[in-house]
Amino acid sequence: MGFETKKEVLEWYERQPRALTNEFIENIAWRDVKNYELNEKFVPVLLYMRDVEVLTDMYYSEMRRTPTGKDPYISKFMERWGIEEITHGEVINRFLNEAGYETGEKWKDQVHRSVSRFYKANTYLLTLLTNLIGKQFTATHMTFGAIHEMSTAQAYRRMMKMANHPVLTEIMTAIIREESAHSKFYANIAQIELKRSELSQKVARFIIGKFYKPVGQGSRPKKQTHYAIGTLFSGKEGLDWLDRNVTQKLQTLQGIYGLTKVTDTIARIQNKQFA
Numbered sequence: 316m317g318f319e320t321k322k323e324v325l326e327w328y329e330r331q332p333r334a335l336t337n338e339f340i341e342n343i344a345w346r347d348v349k350n351y352e353l354n355e356k357f358v359p360v361l362l363y364m365r366d367v368e369v370l371t372d373m374y375y376s377e378m379r380r381t382p383t384g385k386d387p388y389i390s391k392f393m394e395r396w397g398i399e400e401i402t403h404g405e406v407i408n409r410f411l412n413e414a415g416y417e418t419g420e421k422w423k424d425q426v427h428r429s430v431s432r433f434y435k436a437n438t439y440l441l442t443l444l445t446n447l448i449g450k451q452f453t454a455t456h457m458t459f460g461a462i463h464e465m466s467t468a469q470a471y472r473r474m475m476k477m478a479n480h481p482v483l484t485e486i487m488t489a490i491i492r493e494e495s496a497h498s499k500f501y502a503n504i505a506q507i508e509l510k511r512s513e514l515s516q517k518v519a520r521f522i523i524g525k526f527y528k529p530v531g532q533g534s535r536p537k538k539q540t541h542y543a544i545g546t547l548f549s550g551k552e553g554l555d556w557l558d559r560n561v562t563q564k565l566q567t568l569q570g571i572y573g574l575t576k577v578t579d580t581i582a583r584i585q586n587k588q589f590a
């Protein structure tokens with residue numbers, strides 16, 4: 316990781332072209348979707364992915380109320396990031412429709428409305444707490460962001476491999492390209508912020524160790540999160556995959572060495588499923 320300042324990281328990100336341009340989306344072989352088999356077991360996972368993507372704006376608006384969201388480089392990134400995540404949700408939704416799974420015109424409203432009041436109140440509380448800790452919390456936010464983006468990218472990779480549907484592969488390849496850029500942004504900003512102070516490292520380590528949950532858990536029912544994990548990352552092979560591609564990468568961040576929380580959490584979910 317060769318970036319010294321947040322400005323450099325942002326400039327790098329801004330140089331990355333969008334993978335999912337309108338032109339790209341129009342040219343997806345939508346008409347071919349139905350010509351290939353899509354194993355039904357992936358449908359709930361695709362719905363989960365879609366929902367988590369479009370709920371990004373909820374997270375984004377909470378984040379904007381914290382010191383992290385007020386950081387000029389991070390907020391500039393988040394403007395584009397928020398749009399990209401929504402596109403991911405929309406493209407997945409269109410894919411499901413083309414595959415014969417109708418979702419209705421108001422699906423986005425339904426997803427937003429389905430988030431429980433308890434969850435929203437909880438998020439609000441967390442924002443308040445975050446504001447109390449202030450700037451020291453930015454490293455934690457960014458480390459969480461890196462974990463979520465890395466694991467999302469890996470989920471898409473697994474989906475692509477397992478579903479083996481040519482049109483879905485085309486879509487996932489483009490989404491993964493954008494998720495990788497998000498991962499790189501978050502991880503590099505996290506590294507810069509973590510290196511700044513030992514307190515930031517301690518806070519990040521503590522909060523992640525205590526509160527890490529897989530992407531989407533909370534805003535979506537736990538059952539759905541567990542189903543997605545069980546489908547995409549089952550057994551020792553799935554766990555090793557995540558350990559290699561998320562946990563071990565995360566451990567390269569300053570002060571995060573030896574943290575195995577992500578792998579441990581997924582292992583626990585796997586055990587619950589087979590119990």
Ligand SMILES: [Fe+2]
Nearest residue numbers: 368399400403
């Ligand atoms: Fe995304």
Ligand SMILES: [Fe+2]
Nearest residue numbers: 400464494497
């Ligand atoms: Fe992302």
